Amino acid sequence: xxxxxxxxxETKRDGGVLSSDAIGWLIAAYTDGSVADYQMxxxxxxxxxxxxxxxxxxxxxxxMLHSGEVMDFSDIAAAKIDKHSTGGVGDKISIxxxxxxxxxxxxxxxxxxxxxxxxxxxxxxxxxxxxFTTSLDAYRFRTLLIEHGLVLAGASETMxxxxxxxxxxxxxxxxxxxxxxxxxxxMSKKLAEGLDGxxxxxxxxxxxxxxxxxxxxxxxxTMVGIGxxxxxxxxxxxxxxxxxxxxxxxxxxEIRESIDxxxxxxPADVTELTMVFGETMLELAGIEGGRDRLDEAIQSGxxxxxxxxxxxxxxxxxxxxxxxxxxxxxxxxxxxxAPDSGYVTRCDALTIGTVATHLGAGRERKEDTIDPGVGIxxxxxxxxxxxxxxxxxxxxxxxxxxWEAQRxxxxxxxxxxxxxxxxxxxxxxxIDASAL
Amino acid sequence: xxxxxxxxxETKRDGGVLSSDAIGWLIAAYTDGSVADYQMxxxxxxxxxxxxxxxxxxxxxxxMLHSGEVMDFSDIAAAKIDKHSTGGVGDKISIxxxxxxxxxxxxxxxxxxxxxxxxxxxxxxxxxxxxFTTSLDAYRFRTLLIEHGLVLAGASETMxxxxxxxxxxxxxxxxxxxxxxxxxxxMSKKLAEGLDGxxxxxxxxxxxxxxxxxxxxxxxxTMVGIGxxxxxxxxxxxxxxxxxxxxxxxxxxEIRESIDxxxxxxPADVTELTMVFGETMLELAGIEGGRDRLDEAIQSGxxxxxxxxxxxxxxxxxxxxxxxxxxxxxxxxxxxxAPDSGYVTRCDALTIGTVATHLGAGRERKEDTIDPGVGIxxxxxxxxxxxxxxxxxxxxxxxxxxWEAQRxxxxxxxxxxxxxxxxxxxxxxxIDASAL
Numbered sequence: 058x059x060x061x062x063x064x065x066x067e068t069k070r071d072g073g074v075l076s077s078d079a080i081g082w083l084i085a086a087y088t089d090g091s092v093a094d095y096q097m098x099x100x101x102x103x104x105x106x107x108x109x110x111x112x113x114x115x116x117x118x119x120x121m122l123h124s125g126e127v128m129d130f131s132d133i134a135a136a137k138i139d140k141h142s143t144g145g146v147g148d149k150i151s152i153x154x155x156x157x158x159x160x161x162x163x164x165x166x167x168x169x170x171x172x173x174x175x176x177x178x179x180x181x182x183x184x185x186x187x188x189f190t191t192s193l194d195a196y197r198f199r200t201l202l203i204e205h206g207l208v209l210a211g212a213s214e215t216m217x218x219x220x221x222x223x224x225x226x227x228x229x230x231x232x233x234x235x236x237x238x239x240x241x242x243x244m245s246k247k248l249a250e251g252l253d254g255x256x257x258x259x260x261x262x263x264x265x266x267x268x269x270x271x272x273x274x275x276x277x278x279t280m281v282g283i284g285x286x287x288x289x290x291x292x293x294x295x296x297x298x299x300x301x302x303x304x305x306x307x308x309x310x311e312i313r314e315s316i317d318x319x320x321x322x323x324p325a326d327v328t329e330l331t332m333v334f335g336e337t338m339l340e341l342a343g344i345e346g347g348r349d350r351l352d353e354a355i356q357s358g359x360x361x362x363x364x365x366x367x368x369x370x371x372x373x374x375x376x377x378x379x380x381x382x383x384x385x386x387x388x389x390x391x392x393x394x395a396p397d398s399g400y401v402t403r404c405d406a407l408t409i410g411t412v413a414t415h416l417g418a419g420r421e422r423k424e425d426t427i428d429p430g431v432g433i434x435x436x437x438x439x440x441x442x443x444x445x446x447x448x449x450x451x452x453x454x455x456x457x458x459x460w461e462a463q464r465x466x467x468x469x470x471x472x473x474x475x476x477x478x479x480x481x482x483x484x485x486x487x488i489d490a491s492a493l
Numbered sequence: 494x495x496x497x498x499x500x501x502x503e504t505k506r507d508g509g510v511l512s513s514d515a516i517g518w519l520i521a522a523y524t525d526g527s528v529a530d531y532q533m534x535x536x537x538x539x540x541x542x543x544x545x546x547x548x549x550x551x552x553x554x555x556x557m558l559h560s561g562e563v564m565d566f567s568d569i570a571a572a573k574i575d576k577h578s579t580g581g582v583g584d585k586i587s588i589x590x591x592x593x594x595x596x597x598x599x600x601x602x603x604x605x606x607x608x609x610x611x612x613x614x615x616x617x618x619x620x621x622x623x624x625f626t627t628s629l630d631a632y633r634f635r636t637l638l639i640e641h642g643l644v645l646a647g648a649s650e651t652m653x654x655x656x657x658x659x660x661x662x663x664x665x666x667x668x669x670x671x672x673x674x675x676x677x678x679x680m681s682k683k684l685a686e687g688l689d690g691x692x693x694x695x696x697x698x699x700x701x702x703x704x705x706x707x708x709x710x711x712x713x714x715t716m717v718g719i720g721x722x723x724x725x726x727x728x729x730x731x732x733x734x735x736x737x738x739x740x741x742x743x744x745x746x747e748i749r750e751s752i753d754x755x756x757x758x759x760p761a762d763v764t765e766l767t768m769v770f771g772e773t774m775l776e777l778a779g780i781e782g783g784r785d786r787l788d789e790a791i792q793s794g795x796x797x798x799x800x801x802x803x804x805x806x807x808x809x810x811x812x813x814x815x816x817x818x819x820x821x822x823x824x825x826x827x828x829x830x831a832p833d834s835g836y837v838t839r840c841d842a843l844t845i846g847t848v849a850t851h852l853g854a855g856r857e858r859k860e861d862t863i864d865p866g867v868g869i870x871x872x873x874x875x876x877x878x879x880x881x882x883x884x885x886x887x888x889x890x891x892x893x894x895x896w897e898a899q900r901x902x903x904x905x906x907x908x909x910x911x912x913x914x915x916x917x918x919x920x921x922x923x924i925d926a927s928a929l
Contacts, residue, residue, distance in 0.1 A: 066667030070541065094531040099666040102538035105506065230535035231502030 058082065062096045069103040077116035084120035088219045094226055101223070101232035109237040114279065115286045117237065121245035124219035126195065128251040130166065133203065136342035137164045140334060141247055142258040143239075143276070144176035144266055146410035147301030147435075149311040150258065151179050153318035154331045154338075156364035159207035160354040161335075163342045166202050166250045168212050172419040172427070175410030176266065177311065180211050181419075185308040185385060185429035189373035207367050217246050236272065240279040244287075254290040254341030256334055257281070260298035261485065264406020270295070270485070277488045285490045292337055295486040296330065300404040300439050303327040307418045307432020307453070309384040316381050319361040326483055333484060385430035387417075387453040391460060393467055395443040403472035404438045409450075412467045416454045428455055433467075439480045443473060494518065498532045505539040513552035520556035524655045530662055537659070537668035545673040550715065551722045553673065557681035558723075560655035562631065564687040566602065569639065572778035573600045576770060577683055578694040579675075579712070580612035580702055582846035583737030583871075585747040586694065587615050589754035590767045590774075592800035595643035596790040597771075599778045602638050602686045604648050608855040608863075611846035612702065613747065616647050617855075621744040621821060621865035625809035643803050653682050672708065676715040680723075690726040690777030692770055693717070696734035697921065700842020706731070706921070713924045721926045728773050731922040732766065736840040736875050739763040743854045743868020743889070745820040752817050755797040762919055769920060821866035823853075823889040827896060829903055831879040839908035840874045845886075848903045852890045864891055869903075875916045879909060 060082045068075060075083075083100070086092040109117060130137050140155070142148055155165045169179035169191070180191045191211040193201065201208045212221070220242050227233050247255055257280055260266070261273035277293035284291025303324040305314040317323040318331055332351060339347035354360040361378070369375045377383045413419065417428030436448045443449070449471050454460045496518045504511055511519075519536070522528040545553060566573050576591070578584055591601045605615035605627070616627045627647040629637065637644045648657070656678050663669050683691055693716055696702070697709035713729035720727025739760040741750040753759045754767055768787060775783035790796040801811045813819040849855065853864030872884045879885065885907050890896045 063665060063667050066538075070538065070667050093665075095529075095534040095662060096666055098531040098535040099538040099668060102502075102506065102535040103542070103667075106539070106542045226531060229499060229529075230532050231499050231506050231539070232535060 062086070062092045066096060066100050066103060069100060069107055072107050074110060075113050077112065080113060080116040081120045084117070084124055084219050087222065088124045097223065098226055098230040098232065101227055101230065101235070101238060104238060105232050105235035111282065114237050114241060114283065118241040118245050118248070118283050121217055121219045121241055122248050125217050125249070126213070126215040127249045128166065128195070128198070130164070130199070130202065130251045133164065135162065135164045136253045137166055137251060138254040138256070138338045138341050139165055139167050139247060139250055139252050140256040140258065140338060141243060143243070143260050144173060145260045145298040145302060146176060146264040146406040147303050147306045147311065148177065148260070148298070149182060149303065149305070149315050150327065150330050150334065152182060152312065152315035153323065153327070154334055155207055155209070156319065156367060157331065157351055157354050157360040158335050158338045159205070160359040160363040161339055161344060161350045163206070163338060163344065164202055165207045166198070166252070167207070167209055168216070168246065168250055169209065172414070174266070175264070175407055175414050175419065177306070177308065177419060179209070181427050182308045182311050183209055183371070184427070185312055186368055186373040186377055189368060189371050191371070201370050205367050205370050207363065209367065209371060212246060216249050220245050234267065236276050236279055240276055240283060244280055244283040248287050248289060252289050254338070255284055256338050256341065257291060257293040258330070258334065259293050259295050261295055262297050262299035262406065262481070264301065264410055265298040274486065274488070278492065281488055281490060282493055285493060290341055290490065292341065293488045294334070294484055295488070296484050297481045298406055299481055301406050301409055301435060302330070304435045305432060306409055306413050306435070308427060308429040309386065310432035310434060312384055313381040316361070316378060319355065319364055321355045329483060387428060387430035387432070387455045389454050389457065389460070391452045391454070391464070392448045393450045393452065395437065395445055395447045395449055395471070395473060397473045398444045399442070399473040399475050400477040401437045401439055401441045401443060401471055402474045402478045404435065405470045408466060408470035409433055409435070412463045415463050416452070416459055417456065431455060437471065440477065498522070498528045502532060502536050502539060505536060505543055508543050510546060511549050513548065516549060516552040517556045520553070520560055520655050524560045524658065533659065534662055534666040534668065537663055537666065537671070537674060540674060541668050541671035547718060550673050550677060550719065554677040554681050554684070554719050557653055557655045557677055558684050561653050561685070562649070562651040563685045564602065564631070564634070566600070566635070566638065566687045569600065571598065571600045572689045573602055573687060574690040574692070574774045574777050575601055575603050575683060575686055575688050576692040576694065576774060577679060579679070579696050580609060581696045581734040581738060582612060582700040582842040583739050583742045583747065584613065584696070584734070585618060585739065585741070585751050586763065586766050586770065588618060588748065588751035589759065589763070590770055591643055591645070592755065592803060593767065593787055593790050593796040594771050594774045595641070596795040596799040597775055597780060597783070597786045599642070599774060599780065600638055601643045602634070602688070603643070603645055604652070604682060604686055605645065608850070610702070611700070611843060611850050611855065613742070613744065613855060615645070617863050618744045618747050619645055620863070621748055622804055622809040622813055625804060625807050627807070637806050641803050641806050643799065645803065645807060648682060652685050656681055670703070672712050672715055676712055676719060680716055680719040684723050684725060688725050690774070691720055692774050692777065693727060693729040694770065695729050695731050697731055698733050698735035698842065698917070700737065700846055701734040710922065710924070714928065717924055717926060718929055721929060726777055726926065728777065729924045730770070730920055731924070732920050733917040734842055735917055737842050737845055737871060738766070740871045741868060742845055742849050742871070744863060744865040745822065746868035746870060746889075748820055749817040752797070752814060755791065755800055757791045765919060823864060823866035823868070823891045825890050825893065825896070827888045827890070827900070828884045829886045829888065831873065831881055831883045831885055831907070831909060833909045834880045835878070835909040835911050836913040837873045837875055837877045837879060837907055838910045838914045840871065841906045844902060844906040845869055848899045851899050852888070852895055853892070867891060873907065876913065
């Protein structure tokens, strides 16, 4: 059936409900260009302000998912499990996590994204490994998955084209923070991977794209619900993103820290999330005794070996994994020091992520290139004791004028007090289909 | 100062207030194309759903007004007064009204619009007079105003270009029925005429673009408020548009009925509105004894003479005013008859206006041409007594298949009952600056 875009916009504007058939038409017509960007942006604003119910959301996700090619690995017996994070600062968890889980026999057809705003992107981090390519066609994707049990790719042009278009439109029209639109965007891309199970890390706090706990919880519930409708067992964790994860923020230096985790001596917070997520992914794959298997994969070196194997399969130089000092380091170094003595009561993820982006670790405009050697190494985080003059962070940068413009902002990222304050738990909540 | 369109959309989306400076930037940037249609449509939807306060509305109107050329007649001593209607069916009031008021010494620099949806447009009606041109440059506009005291033109490309763009965008994005956007669109165009006073006819009821009385009242208050901010004395009347005004709906036949009013024998409802509006326009011009002057202008023939003079100045054939039977009449005729005897309790403006449009009296798409001879002559309106088989309307049309498709719909426009029902007052309310 054919609909009028204006009628559908008016229905949503007036608080009405769109039929599944109408949503299917709209997404197809937007993908082929017969519904214009200026109509879809008015619709997106109406959805942001008036919401969508569960039926509309299911139809919207289904229509996005089927706007392009959908992978099918049902002929491969092993469980296909993926993980997605809504994005944070220093959030390199996927990089140590997936080789560890793949080393335990789970297939991971992971499609990742690039950095957005102040948050880094897995693809950008991987590309700081010389030669690493994330652009694979469907045949090569399948081959790598079968041969190595793990693929770390970017989305191809033919997968979920409706999301590609709508995402870029939302980014320029103030229509990003809509829970149904965020949930359907993430889930349509993940469902196109042909998964059996999915782990979602929904960040909350200053450095997250969604800062309020109740909204993060709503997003998690919404995505677990979409997974259930599509028969993909989905578990979401709500985790804190008030301060960066680990000690490293940037691209090459986050790869270095990921290798530390794979060698069994990563920072406590990164290691904790990696192990909990790894256990859960094994549980989703129906594999018991997950924690022991993961410990064994670290101790035996199997996890690190899997990472080296996959880096090589993606065209990357495996020598840098053995010797991470070969990874890029920006030429200039500066130290931010503690202005007072006391307890660190705040180490703000948003500020640190924003400064790293401005220094070149992220993009301010889509066409910007990443400087892989730019990074911030944190020397003091929440709960640490510092003395006046102690280093809070070491910054590696390339451009003196950019650093001069950012130094003052970076210094505001820490608060130091005489009284120690309690930090938020790293893992706040686990939500699975039993919560629906 | 330079703003980011995304920031401004987000402010309005989240229920915030836009500064006057920001609104000025937005409208200028939209006019020159640096803010995209897809951004402005998201903003329009956010405004529709979250509103604008009085300061924002004043700034929005001001920015629209100054997006192009603004007329300045301050060197001409006589009062410049105009009238605007939000549009109805059979609403030809401007056509007899303005020659009558101009004959009393008021200058009227009227810029009118074309038909929209089921409502007719003054420009389309005037163009059913052979030769009449409504497209004038600024020099010719001023010359006609000085020489004849009355101009009946369409908007030039250089006047209020922001409204021209935004109006077309709203029409295709479900963002028409926003009171601040409607009010600023109307008032920016009228304020660009360099007026001293303005009379607004805000229609309410089935045949109006705004159907609910409380919303019509809010629109009237809003526009009177904008007039006050800009120093233009503005009076609004809220008038009923449940059934068509007068007996004629179409283009040439509405010109014929207008001439009847100018000759002193128009239908009661059209004559009443014309006289009340005329008195008010004279009052706005500071001219006392308005009713007597208007009666005199009719009795003496001065009002009709003014119309003939202005038709000729616009290139129109003045002979058709002396002999309206020379105006176009579509070749085919059909009669709609009463199915029962009784009182007419409904003669629905929306239905009649929609049928007239589909028969060719209006446009279904922007590129359609008007058939000036198509029209519906009403033989029975609310309160009339009819006997079974009496004519309810005589329809003139050109295309048999169009008529066959519309006949059934037109027949539903009347209700006939044994009980006489009271009709809504024609003039519901007068709102002026004292009500603010």
